[in-house]
Amino acid sequence: MLRARLTLVAVLTAVAAILVTLIASYRSVSPLVAEQVDRGLADRADTVLALLGTDAPIPVRPDMTEQLLLADGTVRVLTPGRNALPVTEIDRTIARTGVGTADTNIMVDGVEHGVVTKPHPGGGAVMVSQNYADVIRVDREFFWRTLGITGVAVLAAALIGWLAIGRILRPIRRLATATRQVATTQDLSTLLPRTTRGEVGDLTESFNTMLAALRLSRAQQRRLVEDASHELRTPLTSVRGSAELLQRADGRLDPADETRVIATLVQEAKALDALVGELVDLSTNQRTTEEPAVVDLTELADERAERCRRRTGRDITRTGAESVLVTARPQALARCLDNLLDNVVKYSPPDTAIAIHLDGTRLSVRDHGPGIDPTDQRSIFDRFYRAGRTRATPGSGLGLAIVHDIVTAHHGTVFAGNRPGGGAEVGFQLPPGG
Known part of the structure; x- marks a missing residue:
C-alpha cells in the first residue's frame, strides 16, 4: 500500500532526524556536565582549604565528604558521621610534598565517587569526594525522558504523516478509481476535476487530455468504418451484379456485352484495391x-x-x-x-x-x-x-x-x-x- 510505505518512510526519516539531534545534544551536554561537576569539586576543595585556617565550621553537604590527609599518612575526617576516603599513593605524595593535585574516581559501597586532592599550605592535603548518585540519576532521567519524548514524537509524526499523505494521495486514488472504471466499462466520458495544483493536478489534466484524445480517436474510427462501409457498398454492388450476370448468362452473353461486363469487373476490382490500400494508409498511418x-x-x-x-x-x-x-x-x-x-x-x-x-x-x-x-x-x-x-x-x-x-x-x-x-x-x- 503506497500510503503505508510513504508513511513508513516519513516516520523513519523523523526517527533518524530525532536520533541524530539527541545524540549530538547528549554528546555536547555530557562534557559540560562533567566539567561542571569537576569545577564543583575543585571549588569545594578551595573552600575547605580556606576554612581550615579559621574557626568557621565547614558547611556539610549530603553528597560530599571531606578529610585531611597529613604528611605522615594520618587521615582526619572533616565531615561528621562519614567514613574515611580511600587514600592512594598519589594522594600521600601530594600530602608529603605539598605539590600537585589529583582527580580520581573511586567506588564506595557500590556507588561511584569523584575525588579531588589538593595540598594544604600548613602541610598535608585536603581530599574532597562527591557522590555521583544524583548525577547518574539525572543522567538516567534525561535518557528515559528523552526516550519518551522521542516515542511521542514518532507517534505524532506517524499520525500526522498518515493523515497528510492520505490527503495528498486522495486525488491519485480518485485517478486510479477512474482508470479502473474506464478499463472496466470502456466509458471514455469520465472526466476528473482538477482539484489540486502541482504534479497531481498535472497528472489529472494529462489523464483528461488522454481521455479526450481516445474519445476523438474512437469517434474518428467509428466514422471511418461508417464511411468506408458506405463507399465500399457501391463497387461491391457493381462487382456482385456483374458476377451474377455472368453466372446467369452461363456463356450466352454477346461477346461485346461480356467484354463490357468483364471490363467493369476489372475496373471495380482496381477501384476496390485502391480504396482498401488508402483505407489501410489512413487508418494505420x-x-x-x-x-x-x-x-x-x-x-x-x-x-x-x-x-x-x-x-x-x-x-x-x-x-x-x-x-x-x-x-x-x-x-x-x-x-x-x-x-x-x-x-x-x-x-x-x-x-x-x-x-x-x-x-x-x-x-x-x-x-x-x-x-x-x-x-x-x-x-x-x-x-x-x-x-x-x-x-x-x-x-x-x-x-x-x-x-x-x-x-x-x-x-x-x-x-x-x-x-x-x-x-x-x-x-x-x-x-x-x-
Whole structure:
C-alpha cells in the first residue's frame, strides 16, 4: 500500500532526524556536565582549604565528604558521621610534598565517587569526594525522558504523516478509481476535476487530455468504418451484379456485352484495391514509425514532379524558392506531394499545365481547371468527400484526407482555393526548420 510505505518512510526519516539531534545534544551536554561537576569539586576543595585556617565550621553537604590527609599518612575526617576516603599513593605524595593535585574516581559501597586532592599550605592535603548518585540519576532521567519524548514524537509524526499523505494521495486514488472504471466499462466520458495544483493536478489534466484524445480517436474510427462501409457498398454492388450476370448468362452473353461486363469487373476490382490500400494508409498511418529528418522541400518537389511527369505525360513545372529546408518524415511528405499531384491530374484538363509553387515552407499545386466551388473548399480534405462535379470521376475521396492527416501530424496546415487567374490551388504549409 503506497500510503503505508510513504508513511513508513516519513516516520523513519523523523526517527533518524530525532536520533541524530539527541545524540549530538547528549554528546555536547555530557562534557559540560562533567566539567561542571569537576569545577564543583575543585571549588569545594578551595573552600575547605580556606576554612581550615579559621574557626568557621565547614558547611556539610549530603553528597560530599571531606578529610585531611597529613604528611605522615594520618587521615582526619572533616565531615561528621562519614567514613574515611580511600587514600592512594598519589594522594600521600601530594600530602608529603605539598605539590600537585589529583582527580580520581573511586567506588564506595557500590556507588561511584569523584575525588579531588589538593595540598594544604600548613602541610598535608585536603581530599574532597562527591557522590555521583544524583548525577547518574539525572543522567538516567534525561535518557528515559528523552526516550519518551522521542516515542511521542514518532507517534505524532506517524499520525500526522498518515493523515497528510492520505490527503495528498486522495486525488491519485480518485485517478486510479477512474482508470479502473474506464478499463472496466470502456466509458471514455469520465472526466476528473482538477482539484489540486502541482504534479497531481498535472497528472489529472494529462489523464483528461488522454481521455479526450481516445474519445476523438474512437469517434474518428467509428466514422471511418461508417464511411468506408458506405463507399465500399457501391463497387461491391457493381462487382456482385456483374458476377451474377455472368453466372446467369452461363456463356450466352454477346461477346461485346461480356467484354463490357468483364471490363467493369476489372475496373471495380482496381477501384476496390485502391480504396482498401488508402483505407489501410489512413487508418494505420504506417509511416508514423519513420524518423523525422531534414528535407529539402525544393528537391522533393522536383523529384515528385518528374515522377508524375513520366507517369502521366503532363507538363509539370516548379516555381518559387530554390532551397527550403523543413524537418519532416521524408516518405510521408513524398506521399503528400504525390496525392496533391494525382488530385490535380485527375480534375484538370489533360492539355493544361500544372505548377508546383514554393513560397518559403508554403507549397501549393496549381492547375488551369474549373477551380473549386466555394461550398466545397472547406470539405475537400474530409474523408470520402466528393465534390458534386467530380462524383463521376474515379476515386475514393481519401487522397486529400491523407494529405491533411500527414501535414497535421507535422504541425502544419492545409489550404484549398481558387487562383485569381483561374484554376485551383491546393497545398500545405509546414513549420520552418532544418
